[in-house]
Amino acid sequence: MAMVSGPYGLPEDGDHSMTWFRHGGIPAFVLRRLLLGVLVLALVSVVVFIATQALGDPAQALLGRDATPERLAALRQELNLDVSPFEQYLNWLGGLMQGSLGDSLTTQRPVADLLSGRLVNSGVLVLCAAVVSIPLSIALGSWAALRREKSVDTVSSNLMLVFASLPDFVVAVLLVIFFSTTVLHVLPAISPVPPGQLPWNNPAILILPTVTLVMTVVPYIARNMRGSMIEVLESDFVEMARLKGLPERVVLIRHALPNAIGPAFQSIALSLAYLAGGIVVVEYAFNYPGIGSALKDAVANHDVPVVQALAMLIAAVYVVVNLLADIATILVTPRLRTRL
Amino acid sequence: MKTQQQTSEAVTTAAVRVKDLSISTTTGIQVVSDVSFDIAAGEVLGVVGESGSGKTTVGLALLGHTRSGLRITGGSVLVGGEDILDLQDGDLRRKRGSVISYVPQDPASSLNPALRIGVQLREVLEAHGRGNRRENEKRIAEMMREVALPDDPKYLARYPHELSGGQQQRIGLAMAFANRPRLIVLDEPTTGLDVTTQATVLSTVRDLAAAHGVAALYVSHDLAVVAALARRVAVMYAGRIVEVGPAENLFKSSAHPYTRKLVAAIPRLSGGRALLGIPGHAPSPGQRPPGCSFAPRCPMHLAACDEEVPSLVPVGEGHSARCIRAHEVVKQLQVSVADRVDAENPDANEAVLTLRDVVARYGKVEVLHSINLTLGKRECLAIVGESGSGKTTTARSIAGLHHDWSGSVLLGDQELETAARSRSRESRRQIQYIFQNPYGSLNPRKTVGESVGQPLSIFGIAKGVEADHRVAEMLEQVSLSASYSRRYPDQLSGGERQRVAIARALISSPSVLICDEVTSALDVSVQAAIVDLLGKLQHEIGVSMVFVTHNLPLVRSIAQKVAVLADGNILEYGDTAQVLTSPQQSYTRQLIANTPSLETTTRASGLNIG
């Protein structure tokens, strides 16, 4: 990004073009980031399109091996596959802008209908996981940093390491074994949500999937938080705050925490973005009808429009979440603000 | 417990009384031993020492604070009659910032980057009982005026990174004096500041301390700065005070061989003397010899020195030294070795390097405006300036490390390309560069031998056994034994690493050596040794040198010609002796005036050292 000052702290003069855009403070920054996000989404859409439509042949995939050329041609025409790939891309993009996600190849019904219920389900699950894991990991990370090298820190670090290493479906199945089938029998092994119903009608089914997701995400954020907290606690300005005679409480809350939390925002953003797409395995493990399992089914059935829609959705989540994290970091780090 | 008599004694005679302070690591290794001194109200006591002497540790201990891994094991610190070391957490905290304050070395990292400076100033008042908002605002405005900073709310709303280094340090001073403490510990607060800014900060410290009757402990490695500020000085070596006394006596007629050597290593503006380093290096904690710690490096060493640690021997009014031959030492005259720098140089007129109208840029900003310089054969040209003057840019442009420049740089009569990569192999070989930071200029994954030998393979000069021979030879020439060849950089001290860097630069027999602040990160005695080495090598090998530095007196000890740079322009250019004794420009005059030196301070008190 453009710098306001030169190498000696002297202001650069001469470049008056786009002054507000470059140096207009936080609103301009948000706009710049939004535009960048749109650019990323545009690039992603090209990649997704190429990957799904240009590489595979949906007509062939749908009709199978022994489809006759006439039937293939007819289907292709029906699916608008007979125009150039570039035109197909524009059609699709145009449709996206207008809110139409196309029709599912399997069910012949609008993709939006198919996904809306599932979106809510996944959304609820991710929300539960986020609400539990974010405060938990910040608290755990800070506490471990404060009690550094003592037993609390060692135990929690090791626990975090264990859960960070295990693949999420392993955690899921282990949890099921422990709480559902073999050791205890208190929680349901699968979490189906009948269509038309909402997930919280039967909250018990949310527990194990949420716990699995939490255990996947917390170690990453907590370790980050611990690391940045330790760095801050050992910094010169925290030492100086103590030497000024400030009460420890003030040192921790006013001096340490705001400086330590910045990096944590990045890891929170990455984790949320991960949850959006990585949820596929957990949903499958628990038979939970969310966008993850929708993706899996669509992929298995070569249902191209659904796959495309989901891919764009997940990419959009990534962009939005990163933007929010960037804004939050800027707010906590005044040093970056003056460059804007 | 202190007796009534001791306590009242402490109150009447000295504001601060430190007795037998001992600090060791948590595993039991002694770091600081038997440190005792007094400071009267309004007095500044200087504590000087090189790295590893324990001076910073002592400074922090006066606040009852140690860095992790250290523990105060004995002694007392009496401030206003109370022993700081006896206090528990809450009481200790109440003393910090109010009765005893600390001014840290690096102002930029000691201020919270996420808090406005007004908030950081206010909290030191609030933490010690002053809760009234309006009163605090008035108090803060007063504090800011005391340190010559603007007192308006807009300025107070700034964040630390929006202030310059000097301004940040003055905020540090304001915070330290805010609660009218009895004792202030200043830990090298002017390191990294410009000479001019440094002068301002020092005078602020002096004025405030005198005005409010505050006792001050000024820790530094820079004897000249301490001499300008402190009436009494204590010299530390290997965790002990080896000499303490009035500043003039200490520097004019030191009673300890280490102090003498230290004083001899300090560059003089008047020149005429070679700088001498001290062979060997200070022992690390845990490796201190049973007797006097300085004995292994001492020119006056006797067998008796190794038997037990000498106690402080009084040699004059308030002046004592930890040496069994102190009385002899104090009577010695200062011996000067003739300066190589002023020796005749018949080749000087043959130009080895010429800069003509060199203009350099960083992006859109022009940082060098038409530089013209010549470097003669076997000559050393110093480029002096404060930070931001463009001296490093000049050096890097000559070497081709900085590409964005125009004009001509001629090696002999051959014009050089702007970037090193575009130059011919021969041109690259002829110009070698030595960097400032000894800890960054050597690849930690390569042995000394591999690093020094690399130019031989890059320039196709030698390989295999012959290369190894040359490496060994070069190491000897920089006074490192050939066995260093197998060591890694993290096994070497800063001075040794710089020697390796010098060896690497000279092994390809260049005609021009560019030294970029090569001694700025080193202790005074180590600096003297390196400068001495460079001078010796210049004579033996006949290489020409460009010596970039901000240290004006140092120039006198190494360079025949000097160019004074400011804001990208050469203000003065000529013979070193001439420029420094009769400068033409007011900028140069100011620079010289603001540079603390032992000569000016001792001359002021009527005594002549130089």
Add this chain to the structure above:
Amino acid sequence: MSTTQETIARLEGAATPTPPVRSSTLLARALRLWRTRIGALFVLLLVIIAIFGPYVAPHDPSEFITLPNTPPQGNAVFGTDYLGQDVLSRFLHGGLDLMVTAAVSTALGLLLGIAIGLVAGYSRNALDDVLMRAMDVMMAFPQIMLVLLAVSLVGPQKWVVIASIVLTTAPRVARVARGAALPVIERDFVAAMETMGQSRIRIMTGELLPNILGPMMVEASLRLTYSIGTIAALAFLGLTSDPNAPNWGTMIQQNRIALSFQPWGALLPIIAIALLTLGTGLIGDGIARTAAGIDRKRDNG
């Protein structure tokens, strides 16, 4: 080095003898920690099972022993799976594929990622921006999702799996490699090589690469852990080229149903994968701790 010497090294700039740090030494030192040893033990154990398992399996993995989902008995030490095949034999056959695929794809992903990261970081110009934006786009999707897409579109062939893991690992490695290389690039010994006119490639391989080996080794074990997880998850989701071949991932999915009365069909492979990933995770953590300890000492010298 002990804490004492740490403190001493920190207190002063004078020389304190420290053992030289090279990558082989880093690994050797890391192995002094208990956690690294335990991790290495786990990995070794499972590698042995995977390689030698097929030779000691009591039955052919596709042989029908007895009724499906029978608990442990006579000739089936761990019972039978959902088709009636011997769980133990299938387990012994089911690990090699996973490990080899994971190792190969991680290695290639690392090479590619390190190359991109070093080139981007050292170029210090527009190339850096372009490369990193490209990496950003690749990282907009979680790894599993991209692998899923690739496999479903082209097919569950081995090369597809490997390629998609390489293409999703490389950007992440590139990010870390670049981040680790940037402070090294700032250091003067790189500039020293530039003044001498050393070629860019030589600088990247001779000066930069050896100095980022620590973080790269940590990243390697992290990536290996993820790769194993992703490949196993693919099998769990049923996306393998041969659903009937013995495979730890598919075994878990296939035998999940019988968890309440015949857990071994899913439990054995679960434990194996768990121990394997724990092992690689512990090794990585051990290396990270050793490297951090060394860096702390070195920076203060």
